[in-house]
Amino acid sequence: YTWPDPRIDLLESILYQQNGFRQYGLAFGVAPCNNQASTLETGRDDSAEWFRTAYHDMATADVQAGTGGIDASIGFETDRDENKGKAFNESIGFFIGFQSVRSSMADLIALGALFSVGSCSNGEVIIPFRGGRVDVYEAGPSGVPQPQESLDSHTAAFARQGFNVTEMIGLVACGHTIGGVHGENFPEIVPVVNDSNNMASRQDFDESFDNFDNSVATQFVSNSMQNPLAFGHNETTRSDFRIFNADGGELIRKMAESQQLFWDTCTTLLERMLNTVPRDVQLTEVIQPIPVRPKIKHPSGGHPTTGHAKSRRVRDVIPTYTRV
Numbered sequence: 467y468t469w470p471d472p473r474i475d476l477l478e479s480i481l482y483q484q485n486g487f488r489q490y491g492l493a494f495g496v497a498p499c500n501n502q503a504s505t506l507e508t509g510r511d512d513s514a515e516w517f518r519t520a521y522h523d524m525a526t527a528d529v530q531a532g533t534g535g536i537d538a539s540i541g542f543e544t545d546r547d548e549n550k551g552k553a554f555n556e557s558i559g560f561f562i563g564f565q566s567v568r569s570s571m572a573d574l575i576a577l578g579a580l581f582s583v584g585s586c587s588n589g590e591v592i593i594p595f596r597g598g599r600v601d602v603y604e605a606g607p608s609g610v611p612q613p614q615e616s617l618d619s620h621t622a623a624f625a626r627q628g629f630n631v632t633e634m635i636g637l638v639a640c641g642h643t644i645g646g647v648h649g650e651n652f653p654e655i656v657p658v659v660n661d662s663n664n665m666a667s668r669q670d671f672d673e674s675f676d677n678f679d680n681s682v683a684t685q686f687v688s689n690s691m692q693n694p695l696a697f698g699h700n701e702t703t704r705s706d707f708r709i710f711n712a713d714g715g716e717l718i719r720k721m722a723e724s725q726q727l728f729w730d731t732c733t734t735l736l737e738r739m740l741n742t743v744p745r746d747v748q749l750t751e752v753i754q755p756i757p758v759r760p761k762i763k764h765p766s767g768g769h770p771t772t773g774h775a776k777s778r779r780v781r782d783v784i785p786t787y788t789r790v
């Protein structure tokens with residue numbers, strides 16, 4: 467990657483200039499991991515909502531046909547039963563501030579998930595990032611898995627998305643280690659409670675809802691009964707139970723035994739999830755931090771913080787190079 471490259475420059479900045487001078491600030495939404503999604507409503511976190519948004523955008527992909535994937539179609543699909551909750555509209559509302567001709571909404575959705583798991587795993591799960599996703603401007607087909615469906619239906623949905631049974635188990639375990647199920651979205655699964663500290667009535671997937679760790683697996687294996695999609699009172703919606711047992715419980719047991727295996731599995735599967743795009747979309751190489759960053763300097767009084775020249779005449783613009 468050689469600067470300038472219109473496909474990469476801005477994405478590189480959003481990805482790596484997270485804090486301090488000339489920060490882009492997208493990552494602030496999920497730092498810390500338990501950052502509240504709404505100041506008006508407790509019991510909802512940006513990290514879990516951004517992460518779930520990426521999965522729901524991807525989940526309608528058909529890899530055989532080469533269609534769908536992370537393409538921001540989720541923005542046009544939020545009135546569907548399979549996309550219940552405020553998470554999708556509000557995540558996109560946050561990302562819009564960063565959308566431009568050089569940073570598609572689809573790339574921002576992928577970055578949001580990447581920042582979320584990076585923050586919640588305390589830097590243990592760092593997904594390599596490629597840019598270049600292309601936005602669509604209409605809804606795509608439906609097909610996000612729902613908890614009341616059968617194991618066969620889930621297996622078929624994940625196969626359509628490009629994941630076999632073992633990968634489905636891994637991906638669901640990686641997805642359901644932060645956040646939880648909200649009574650305001652799924653009252654048939656968890657109760658609506660009257661609690662000012664949990665206005666959305668969230669029941670967490672595991673005892674560390676704001677930590678991207680393997681406790682969803684350890685708690686499942688030890689029958690702790692915490693995860694509402696595994697042990698909830700409503701047997702029909704115990705999709706995690708059916709999925710985690712789809713291989714006889716082998717992978718979830720291994721994930722429970724090894725924190726490192728859990729993180730490694732998630733890094734690999736989530737990279738694939740975020741790189742699932744329509745066949746005609748070409749992603750960039752993995753974006754690395756640029757060691758030397760050109761910036762504009764004005765010799766006589768440019769803007770003190772942005773460095774933007776007062777006048778845009780070409781002779782006023784002198785490239786200088788800063789180490790970052």
Ligand code: HEM
Nearest residue numbers: 514515517518521611612613637638641645646647648651
């Ligand atoms: C068969 C597959 C799946 C089903 C049936 C399913 C179902 C659900 C349901 C019902 C919720 C509760 C949402 C709410 O109340 O707001 C949920 C939450 C969540 N799901 Fe899944 N899910 C599946 C797969 C995945 C995958 C593969 C990922 C990511 C890789 C994922 C990520 C999440 C996250 C992060 C949350 C927490 C959301 C929050 O707390 O705001 N899910 N899922």
